[in-house]
Amino acid sequence: MARVPPDFTKTLLFLTCQIRLKNKNSDLTMYQIVEKESFSEKVVKLVVHAPRIARARKPGHFIILRIDEQGERIPLTIAQADKNAGTITLVVQKVGVSSTRLCEMNPGDSILDLVGPLGKATHIHQAGTILACGGGVGIAPLLPIVEGFKKAGNRVVTVLAARSKDLIILEDEIRQWSDEVIIMTDDGSYGNKGLVTTGAEEVINREQIDECVAIGPAVMMKFTALLTKKYNIPTQASLNAVMVDGTGMCGACRANVGGETKFTCIDGPEFDAHKIDFDELIQRLGGYMAEEKEAWEQANG
Amino acid sequence: MKEYLKIERDTEWRVELRSQLKNKERTMRERVVMPGLDPLERIKYQDREVNLGLDEASARAEASRCMDCVNPTCIEGCPVSINIPKFIKNIERGEVLEAAKTLKETSALPAVCGRVCPQEKQCEAQCFYTLKLKKEPVAIGYLERFAADYEQNSGAVSVPETAAKNNIKVAAIGSGPASLSFAGDMAKLGYDVTVFEALHEIGGVLKYGIPEFRLPNRVVDVELESLENMGVKFERNFIVGRTASFDDLKEEGYQAFFVASGAGLPRFMNIPGENYNGILSSNEYLTRVNLMHAAEKEFDTPVLRGKNIAVVGGGNTAMDSVRTAKRLGAERAMIIYRRSREEMPARVEEVLHAEEEGIEFLNLTNPVEYFADENGRVNRMRVQKMELGEPDASGRRRPVVVEGSEYDIPVDVVVVAIGVSPNPLVPSELPELKVSRWGTIEVDPETMQSSIPELFAGGDIVRGGATVILAMGDGRKAAAGMNNYLQGKLKEQATEASGN
Ligand SMILES: Cc1cc2nc3c(=O)[nH]c(=O)nc-3n(C[C@H](O)[C@H](O)[C@H](O)COP(=O)(O)OP(=O)(O)OC[C@H]3O[C@@H](n4cnc5c(N)ncnc54)[C@H](O)[C@@H]3O)c2cc1C
Numbered sequence: 001m002a003r004v005p006p007d008f009t010k011t012l013l014f015l016t017c018q019i020r021l022k023n024k025n026s027d028l029t030m031y032q033i034v035e036k037e038s039f040s041e042k043v044v045k046l047v048v049h050a051p052r053i054a055r056a057r058k059p060g061h062f063i064i065l066r067i068d069e070q071g072e073r074i075p076l077t078i079a080q081a082d083k084n085a086g087t088i089t090l091v092v093q094k095v096g097v098s099s100t101r102l103c104e105m106n107p108g109d110s111i112l113d114l115v116g117p118l119g120k121a122t123h124i125h126q127a128g129t130i131l132a133c134g135g136g137v138g139i140a141p142l143l144p145i146v147e148g149f150k151k152a153g154n155r156v157v158t159v160l161a162a163r164s165k166d167l168i169i170l171e172d173e174i175r176q177w178s179d180e181v182i183i184m185t186d187d188g189s190y191g192n193k194g195l196v197t198t199g200a201e202e203v204i205n206r207e208q209i210d211e212c213v214a215i216g217p218a219v220m221m222k223f224t225a226l227l228t229k230k231y232n233i234p235t236q237a238s239l240n241a242v243m244v245d246g247t248g249m250c251g252a253c254r255a256n257v258g259g260e261t262k263f264t265c266i267d268g269p270e271f272d273a274h275k276i277d278f279d280e281l282i283q284r285l286g287g288y289m290a291e292e293k294e295a296w297e298q299a300n301g
Numbered sequence: 302m303k304e305y306l307k308i309e310r311d312t313e314w315r316v317e318l319r320s321q322l323k324n325k326e327r328t329m330r331e332r333v334v335m336p337g338l339d340p341l342e343r344i345k346y347q348d349r350e351v352n353l354g355l356d357e358a359s360a361r362a363e364a365s366r367c368m369d370c371v372n373p374t375c376i377e378g379c380p381v382s383i384n385i386p387k388f389i390k391n392i393e394r395g396e397v398l399e400a401a402k403t404l405k406e407t408s409a410l411p412a413v414c415g416r417v418c419p420q421e422k423q424c425e426a427q428c429f430y431t432l433k434l435k436k437e438p439v440a441i442g443y444l445e446r447f448a449a450d451y452e453q454n455s456g457a458v459s460v461p462e463t464a465a466k467n468n469i470k471v472a473a474i475g476s477g478p479a480s481l482s483f484a485g486d487m488a489k490l491g492y493d494v495t496v497f498e499a500l501h502e503i504g505g506v507l508k509y510g511i512p513e514f515r516l517p518n519r520v521v522d523v524e525l526e527s528l529e530n531m532g533v534k535f536e537r538n539f540i541v542g543r544t545a546s547f548d549d550l551k552e553e554g555y556q557a558f559f560v561a562s563g564a565g566l567p568r569f570m571n572i573p574g575e576n577y578n579g580i581l582s583s584n585e586y587l588t589r590v591n592l593m594h595a596a597e598k599e600f601d602t603p604v605l606r607g608k609n610i611a612v613v614g615g616g617n618t619a620m621d622s623v624r625t626a627k628r629l630g631a632e633r634a635m636i637i638y639r640r641s642r643e644e645m646p647a648r649v650e651e652v653l654h655a656e657e658e659g660i661e662f663l664n665l666t667n668p669v670e671y672f673a674d675e676n677g678r679v680n681r682m683r684v685q686k687m688e689l690g691e692p693d694a695s696g697r698r699r700p701v702v703v704e705g706s707e708y709d710i711p712v713d714v715v716v717v718a719i720g721v722s723p724n725p726l727v728p729s730e731l732p733e734l735k736v737s738r739w740g741t742i743e744v745d746p747e748t749m750q751s752s753i754p755e756l757f758a759g760g761d762i763v764r765g766g767a768t769v770i771l772a773m774g775d776g777r778k779a780a781a782g783m784n785n786y787l788q789g790k791l792k793e794q795a796t797e798a799s800g801n
């Protein structure tokens with residue numbers, strides 16, 4: 001009697017579940033790319049097999065991956081997840097070596113290491129009207145947040161901004177979860193001509209905004225934060241700090257928030273945008289104060 | 302314990318061996334010198350081990366210095382109570398594999414501890430030579446490494462016998478020395494053990510922290526292989542509390558957990574300018590180099606190099622960082638430490654090796670501010686002189702500021718190695734878990750059981766930054782504690798079942 005494992009039936013049940021799971025995805029290896037779509041020459045969507053993460057992730061979470069033995073560990077937001085298929089969606093922009101190598105991978109290829117979900121999930125709640133601002137590849141991490149706020153019963157107005165038409169990504173998906181979408185492009189090739197802040201300010205002047213979320217390049221978030229501060233609108237921004245481990249171990253991702261040093265990977269990535277020292281963040285990302293304007297132009301790309 | 306030691310000491314071969322040489326002759330012999338790479342040569346390589354290890358002849362000669370004391374005080378200095386004279390006498394008589402077996406009776410990682418234990422504060426500090434003869438102690442650490450390496454190289458690594466599988470699933474969280482020794486003991490008892498690790502490599506600090514020149518990865522890998530042979534499973538890229546919650550794992554059949562998630566959170570000094578580019582934690586610096594191979598061309602991860610590199614701190618982590626900086630080409634690699642050399646917590650051997658390698662020591666010196674160029678990259682640090690005042694709670698003399706002693710040092714990289722705090726990931730996922738105000742998990746010191754009955758903990762997450770051997774000892778205690786707990790539960794269930 002004592003030989004029988006205490007939770008024998010439970011174990012058995014679990015085992016059968018496992019076998020079923022295995023059979024269903026028997027042709028997939030861990031972290032295999034199952035789907036790829038190019039949004040533009042620089043931005044690619046990858047759907048990756050990662051069943052545990054697909055099950056556990058919430059809006060705002062990210063992962064860290066390493067393509068192969070030689071690769072760096074790079075952080076990427078989980079744009080979407082499908083629990084049933086056991087997949088997560090990543091949207092990657094080519095900026096340097098690793099992101100470019102990742103964009104060149106194809107369905108069937110496998111990523112060596114992928115860990116997550118990391119970070120604190122977005123505080124999704126019923127707030128009233130949400131203004132969501134996404135710039136460039138920041139539109140990808142904005143998607144699950146827009147979806148979350150909409151499902152929580154909020155009115156959601158989304159402003160998407162990029163340098164030109166082909167850099168506006170995930171528009172249909174964003175529209176599905178927004179009451180209204182305003183598109184801004186630098187060159188006026190799509191939507192209205194102008195920066196994200198132009199579109200945002202129009203909305204603020206037009207109706208009562210209870211909360212704002214801004215995700216995109218650091219400079220874009222900086223100016224969005226300055227704008228909403230003027231109108232006293234609580235604002236969250238998601239920082240794209242440099243990271244190594246993503247578990248709070250290295251401190252590479254530290255940022256100054258309200259005069260305190262915070263680790264983006266465990267305390268964030270979202271913080272009160274009015275308290276973030278964006279200039280320091282930009283500096284830590286390798287940017288320069290004097291070239292902020294230039295960076296700003298790039299920021300919408 | 303005393304009884305056991307006495308019985309062992311009275312075995313025929315030990316009596317015989319003792320009679321072969323007079324104690325007087327034993328004590329006349331000089332302590333062996335560890336052969337090492339030439340300092341000028343070795344600073345060119347990040348991955349060449351500095352200490353080369355003893356050969357058999359010198360190991361046996363060193364072993365003959367040990368007097369096989371009636372009252373082996375050395376054992377009291379060892380946190381896991383290795384039967385030191387027994388393993389040393391086995392080396393003396395040439396039965397090195399037997400010596401290795403003796404080590405493994407109590408230690409899961411002798412090849413590691415022989416290299417990284419602070420012997421001068423532990424076993425060797427309590428050796429009769431140190432205590433009574435005021436002579437250099439028997440080189441217990443060198444001999445331990447010799448026996449363990451001998452076994453690894455012989456290809457005859459013994460896979461410990463494991464009891465019949467009991468099909469009870471248990472999880473170890475983190476893959477540092479605490480978890481590895483826990484996993485070994487639980488596997489021996491027949492449990493189905495899975496070790497979960499957040500990073501892509503198994504080994505914890507042994508892999509991402511301590512550099513190759515002090516602890517080669519292959520030494521750790523041999524131990525991992527032997528655990529795998531015992532049936533221990535490893536899950537990399539898996540953060541317990543995130544990738545799956547404790548509840549998820551329970552649903553999957555895990556009946557108890559050992560949390561050994563380490564003290565990974567680096568501390569900073571919170572002085573002006575500390576977030577400038579070029580200022581980083583020792584964890585980041587060492588992780589980039591050791592885990593990500595940033596110094597090797599074929600790897601994508603970058604590491605900052607510089608002419609003038611300052612490392613703040615005086616522990617093992619600081620020594621590892623500053624010697625890494627030298628190996629990555631720094632012309633001036635400096636230690637900035639606020640106390641004096643006597644108070645340095647680093648292993649004495651590492652400080653000596655650092656000195657040989659041309660590391661500059663700016664002791665009794667403390668950073669107060671950093672300055673940067675127009676791109677935000679640090680280029681100068683302001684330090685102030687300190688002097689030693691009254692002893693503090695730790696018994697070390699407290700450093701006090703010398704007013705008006707500030708001056709500037711040019712630097713292009715600064716590595717901050719002033720200590721770590723407990724990793725908050727696991728406690729933050731378990732609100733009902735009792736933690737101290739320092740964030741360490743509170744446990745019963747005998748069983749390592751936490752306030753959650755099925756959750757045990759050990760190593761740095763319980764102690765704050767401590768040592769490999771203490772972490773390992775915790776792992777063994779926790780294994781015993783968890784086994785008792787689970788067997789007790791089984792019995793309870795059995796009586797309940799028969800009562801029905
Ligand atoms: C929490 C988080 C979520 C992220 N989500 C996404 C995402 O969903 N999609 C996406 O495309 N990117 C995302 N990023 C940014 C992404 O991690 C970086 O673009 C990537 O690490 C760059 O690696 P690389 O080797 O290609 O470039 P590198 O060679 O490392 O750098 C190339 C250039 O990019 C700059 N750079 C480096 N790291 C970053 C960074 N973290 N952010 C911005 N610029 C950087 C450098 O200063 C340099 O000029 C996220 C970052 C964080 C911290």
Ligand SMILES: Cc1cc2nc3c(=O)[nH]c(=O)nc-3n(C[C@H](O)[C@H](O)[C@H](O)COP(=O)(O)OP(=O)(O)OC[C@H]3O[C@@H](n4cnc5c(N)ncnc54)[C@H](O)[C@@H]3O)c2cc1C
Nearest residue numbers: 475477478479499505506541562563617760761767768769
């Ligand atoms: C650079 C350096 C040099 C050192 N030198 C020495 C020395 O010479 N001698 C000595 O005795 N000691 C030394 N130490 C200290 C010693 O390494 C530690 O005390 C020891 O490693 C602690 O072991 P541990 O098992 O508690 O955890 P660690 O070795 O810290 O391992 C913890 C592991 O848990 C993982 N983890 C954390 N959270 C989770 C989670 N939720 N899920 C999954 N995995 C998780 C981490 O990624 C990590 O790999 C040194 C430490 C450092 C940093």
Ligand code: SF4
Nearest residue numbers: 379414418423424442
């Ligand atoms: S484990 Fe460490 S303290 Fe114990 S005998 Fe070996 S070197 Fe000494």
Ligand code: SF4
Nearest residue numbers: 367368370375428429
């Ligand atoms: S105290 Fe020293 S001499 Fe005595 S048994 Fe221990 S190691 Fe040998």
Ligand code: FES
Nearest residue numbers: 246248250251265
């Ligand atoms: S990425 Fe290392 S602490 Fe955040």
